[in-house]
Amino acid sequence: MKESTEETVWQVRNSFLGVYVHFPYCFKKCDYCDFYSEGIGASPANDELSLFSAYQKEVLERVSHFPNLRHRTIDTVFFGGGTPSKAKTKNWSHFLEFLRSEFNVSRDVEISIEVNPEDLSSQLLDEYAKIGINRVNVGVQTRNPQGLEYLGRHYDKEKYDSLFLTLTHSPIKRVGIDLMYGIPGLQRSDFLSDLHYFLEAGFPHLSLYSLTLEKGTQYSRDVKDHKKKEPEESIQSEILTTLPELMKSHGYRWYEVSNYAKPGFESKHNLKYWTFEPYLGIGPGAHGMIEGYRYGNPRNANLYQKKIPAKQYEPVTPNSELALTLFRLFSPFRYLEFIETYLDKSSQTKFKETINLWEKRGLCTVSNGIFQWKKEALLLLDDLILSIAN
Ligand code: SF4
Structure with a gap:
C-alpha cells in the first residue's frame, strides 16, 4: 500500500499474512444471514473453551502443512462471525498471545473485532483496547425497530440507544459501522436518517450494504412462501448511486463498492480479500488462501472440533x-x-x-x-x- 496526499493506490503486497477467526455463535440467527452462525440466546456457548483450543490446533496444523507460513509477518487479525463479541475477552487475549508466540507479528498490526450492539459497552471496549484490539466494527444494520424485526434481528432498545455515546467515547478510535438499505417497508429517508446519525459522529469507517436474498436463509423461504417481500431494488439502486457524492462531501473515500473510509482508516484486513493477499481462515465455516491454495472449513462447530480439517486444499485459479x-x-x-x-x-x-x-x-x-x-x-x-x- 502506498499513501499519497491525494489517494491511496493499492498495489501487490503478498509477503504478509492476515488471520481471520470465525466465532460462530450469535444471540439469535438473523433471517437473512447466510454466514455459518447459530443463535444461542444470551448465555455463553457451552463449547467456547474447546473451540478456542481447536483454533490453536488448526493454526498449528496449517503451519505444519505449509511451514513457509512461519516466515510471514502477520499484519492483520480479524475476529469475525457469528458474533465474536459474545466470546470472553480473555479467550481472544489468549489466542493473540498464542499468535505472538508462534509468528512474527507486525508492530502496527491491525486487530479487528466485530461487535453486536447487545454486547457493546464501555467496559468491553476498554477490555479490548487493553489486549491490543485496535479496530471495532459494529453490526448496526438499521436503528429502525420495524426494520430490525423484518430482518429477524435481535433488538435491544437500550443498547441501540446508547451505542452512539459508547462509541464516541471509545478508547479504540478505529470504529466501523455496518448499515443496510433496501429493507422492505423502509424508505430511502429511513436509511439516510440512520446514515446521517452516524456521519454526525464522524466514525471513520462505514460499510453500506444492500439487503440481498441468499439461498437457504429463513428470509428466502419467507419470500418464497409470500410471507415477506424481496429487497426493495429500486430504492437500492437509487441509494447506491447517491452514496459516492454524499460520502465524499463528508470526507470519506469510496474504496470498495460497499465501503467508505476516512483517509487511512480503510480495513487493512478486508483489503487483503480484494487485493489477493494471503490469509489464514480459522474456525468452523472459515475460508483461507495460503501459499497458492484455498480451503474451506465445515460449517459445523461440533464436526470442526472433532476433526481439525487441514488436508484439503484446492489450487488457486487466479x-x-x-x-x-x-x-x-x-x-x-x-x-x-x-x-x-x-x-x-x-x-x-x-x-x-x-x-x-x-x-x-x-x-x-x-x-x-x-x-x-x-x-x-x-x-x-x-x-x-x-x-x-x-
Ligand atoms: S448477528 Fe450477524 S452473523 Fe449472527 S446471525 Fe445475525 S447477521 Fe448472521
Whole structure:
C-alpha cells in the first residue's frame, strides 16, 4: 500500500499474512444471514473453551502443512462471525498471545473485532483496547425497530440507544459501522436518517450494504412462501448511486463498492480479500488462501472440533479469482502489476483488451498502469466483473 496526499493506490503486497477467526455463535440467527452462525440466546456457548483450543490446533496444523507460513509477518487479525463479541475477552487475549508466540507479528498490526450492539459497552471496549484490539466494527444494520424485526434481528432498545455515546467515547478510535438499505417497508429517508446519525459522529469507517436474498436463509423461504417481500431494488439502486457524492462531501473515500473510509482508516484486513493477499481462515465455516491454495472449513462447530480439517486444499485459479475480487475496488490500483504478478500471458492479454474496451465505453480511467472505475460502472459492476472473469 502506498499513501499519497491525494489517494491511496493499492498495489501487490503478498509477503504478509492476515488471520481471520470465525466465532460462530450469535444471540439469535438473523433471517437473512447466510454466514455459518447459530443463535444461542444470551448465555455463553457451552463449547467456547474447546473451540478456542481447536483454533490453536488448526493454526498449528496449517503451519505444519505449509511451514513457509512461519516466515510471514502477520499484519492483520480479524475476529469475525457469528458474533465474536459474545466470546470472553480473555479467550481472544489468549489466542493473540498464542499468535505472538508462534509468528512474527507486525508492530502496527491491525486487530479487528466485530461487535453486536447487545454486547457493546464501555467496559468491553476498554477490555479490548487493553489486549491490543485496535479496530471495532459494529453490526448496526438499521436503528429502525420495524426494520430490525423484518430482518429477524435481535433488538435491544437500550443498547441501540446508547451505542452512539459508547462509541464516541471509545478508547479504540478505529470504529466501523455496518448499515443496510433496501429493507422492505423502509424508505430511502429511513436509511439516510440512520446514515446521517452516524456521519454526525464522524466514525471513520462505514460499510453500506444492500439487503440481498441468499439461498437457504429463513428470509428466502419467507419470500418464497409470500410471507415477506424481496429487497426493495429500486430504492437500492437509487441509494447506491447517491452514496459516492454524499460520502465524499463528508470526507470519506469510496474504496470498495460497499465501503467508505476516512483517509487511512480503510480495513487493512478486508483489503487483503480484494487485493489477493494471503490469509489464514480459522474456525468452523472459515475460508483461507495460503501459499497458492484455498480451503474451506465445515460449517459445523461440533464436526470442526472433532476433526481439525487441514488436508484439503484446492489450487488457486487466479484468472477468475483475481477479477472477482480486485475489480470490487473503487479506489485506484496498479492493475498492470496485479495481472503481471498473478496471471498467465493469455489471461493478461484478455484483461488488457477488456480494460481497453471499458475505457472506451467511459467506465474507467487507465493511466500509467493504474486503473480506477468511474461511477458510471456502478450499476453494471456485477456483469462487468463476470465478463472479465470468464
Ligand atoms: S448477528 Fe450477524 S452473523 Fe449472527 S446471525 Fe445475525 S447477521 Fe448472521
